[in-house]
Amino acid sequence: MKKLTFLLIAFISMSLLPTIGKAQEKVSLTFKFKTINTIAGYDHVSKLKVFCDNELVGESSQKLQSIANSVTVKVPKGVHHINAALYALYQGKWESRTIEHNYSFDFEYDKTGNWSTNNTINLTFDIESESATATEKIPIDSDDEKKSKVKELTTTSDIPTGEVIYKEDDKVKIEDIYPEDSYYSDRSRFIGKNATVISVSYNKSNSSYSGKVKMETGETAYFYSIMLSRITDDRNQTSKVRKQATTPDNPTNEVIYKENDKVKIEDIYPEDSYYSDRSRFIGKNATVISVTYNKSNSSYSGKVKMETGETAYFYSIMLSRITDDRNQTSKVRKQATTPDNPTGEVIYEEGDKVKIEDIYPADSYYSDRSIYVGKNATVISVRYNKSNLSYSGEVKMETGETVYFYSIMLSRIAD
Structure with a gap:
């Protein structure tokens, strides 16, 4: 009897081994990242944080953004949402380098895919072109189980490939949430409900949508595999x-x-x-x-x-x-326009004497503007920002201090 019991236990254990092994299967993702065209004076101490299904799974060491870095993390095999975001140490606190935090673009990699094998993702964040590019060593295969179902909903005569482009603030209805989504177990709370798009992207691999929406209740949710339809009565x-x-x-x-x-x-x-x-x-x-x-x-x-x-x-x-405050605008345009340069840009060369007329909120010296506005300086190197008629660059103050400004207004001091 004891022998029979032992054999039965052994048989059950052997039967469960594949299931246990499968549940514990993980793959390694290595992120190699670098930031190029860093502006002098803005080389932030940075690190990359990697999230799987909105849970932190690892982060890199801290280095200046101009120095190449890497981090390897383990994630479960299967369909998951992976987000790798660059964080900067700013005024003693870590913050994600995103448009939401007043950066010029989102320094991140964001993808939902079927992570079935070890992979290496090379990330390049380009300050000059304001872009983030990613190259995967092994292209990601995604689950297309729901492909035909979603295409039936999202195909229109204008977009025969099945993709409907949803923009920020579009009104949508959540038609379905798929099993690979972290909200799947709570789907009854969302399916059939209306929401407003914050930012969503289309997954060609399974014709679903991933991204952030705001529910009518005020709740903000990040989905990574849902089916949407447009609400057109607004x-x-x-x-x-x-x-x-x-x-x-x-x-x-x-x-x-x-x-x-x-x-x-x-x-x-x-x-x-x-x-x-x-x-x-x-x-x-x-x-x-x-x-x-x-x-x-x-x-x-x-x-x-x-x-x-x-x-x-x-x-x-x-x-x-508000149209009663045009003096400052015309002052800047007048200052920036010359007969030789009708586009509005004044070219300041090294050694030119200038006066700092204003410092804009985007500049890190904005809170200290009373120290600099109205003061004279000598140009070391500055460039013109057409987007807001301001200047960025390095100047030497009359006090001897050398300062790099990101967004200031200048006027020339005549000899």
């Missing part, structure tokens, strides 16, 4: 904003707001996180830090500084320009 608001945004100089409806433009907040839309608190902002004046135009509903998203000093990030608001 056009009145769009026409309202388009009327505001149209000017004779810009018949396409977009008004371009630059850094430091003075604006009035005309409306905040329901999909915005500040909607419930809109009475505190609507009708108030603000200064633009950085805003972008959303063609999908003709609204604006971005960061502004209120007259109270509060900085707020909105992602669906209506703006109008």
